[in-house]
Amino acid sequence: MANVKGSVLRSRVDFVEKKFGREQLDQVLGSFSKKDRYTLERGLLPAQWYPFALGERLEKAILQVLGEEGRSIFMELGRRSATYNLAGVHKVFVRAGDPHHLLSRAPAIYQLYYDTGSRTYEKTGENSCRLITSNSEAFSDGDCLTVMGWHERAVEMCAGRDVSIQHPRCRARGDAVCEYLISWNLESIEGDT
Numbered sequence: 001m002a003n004v005k006g007s008v009l010r011s012r013v014d015f016v017e018k019k020f021g022r023e024q025l026d027q028v029l030g031s032f033s034k035k036d037r038y039t040l041e042r043g044l045l046p047a048q049w050y051p052f053a054l055g056e057r058l059e060k061a062i063l064q065v066l067g068e069e070g071r072s073i074f075m076e077l078g079r080r081s082a083t084y085n086l087a088g089v090h091k092v093f094v095r096a097g098d099p100h101h102l103l104s105r106a107p108a109i110y111q112l113y114y115d116t117g118s119r120t121y122e123k124t125g126e127n128s129c130r131l132i133t134s135n136s137e138a139f140s141d142g143d144c145l146t147v148m149g150w151h152e153r154a155v156e157m158c159a160g161r162d163v164s165i166q167h168p169r170c171r172a173r174g175d176a177v178c179e180y181l182i183s184w185n186l187e188s189i190e191g192d193t
Helices: 006-020 022-029 034-043 052-066 068-087 099-103 106-113 141-157
Strands: 003-005 049-051 118-125 128-134 160-169 178-186
Touching: 003 006, 003 052, 003 106, 006 022, 006 034, 006 049, 006 052, 006 068, 022 034, 022 052, 034 052, 049 052, 052 068, 052 141, 068 141, 099 128, 099 141, 099 178, 106 118, 141 160, 141 178
Parallel strands: none
Antiparallel strands: 003 049, 118 128, 128 178, 160 178
């Protein structure tokens, strides 16, 4: 069974409440069992593993209650996660002016968040790369959007701008792997390209 860290679930619950209010969060959590609702509201430990299926149910509930606006939440969640983690505990991955330094560590970073599968990195140009996630038991549309938001912000934190992420293959759409094509422009020290 695939698992995900409690910090991932906690960030989703907190973001819905902060952005949309307690009433909307209550609607999102309304379909959960008492036990799961308690876990999501009060019992999540950031470093503990939880069933990915719980996170997937949370994503579906968010999309059901918030509709299309819910999809943008997952990109924003990824961006916020990158900002928080890459400014703190994982700041060693950030190197100004060198997004490839961080992106080349994608296989190791992946293992910090997921307990099945792997991610590969391939430099495809001076300002571009390909990431491929394989053999993961945990995948969903919301998770892929979160991954995209995380990498978009991560590249920006390394002085990349005009970041573009394409997602041509996705396990949630029936493909064998999730593929992310990332490109960017690079700021110079003076802020010019």
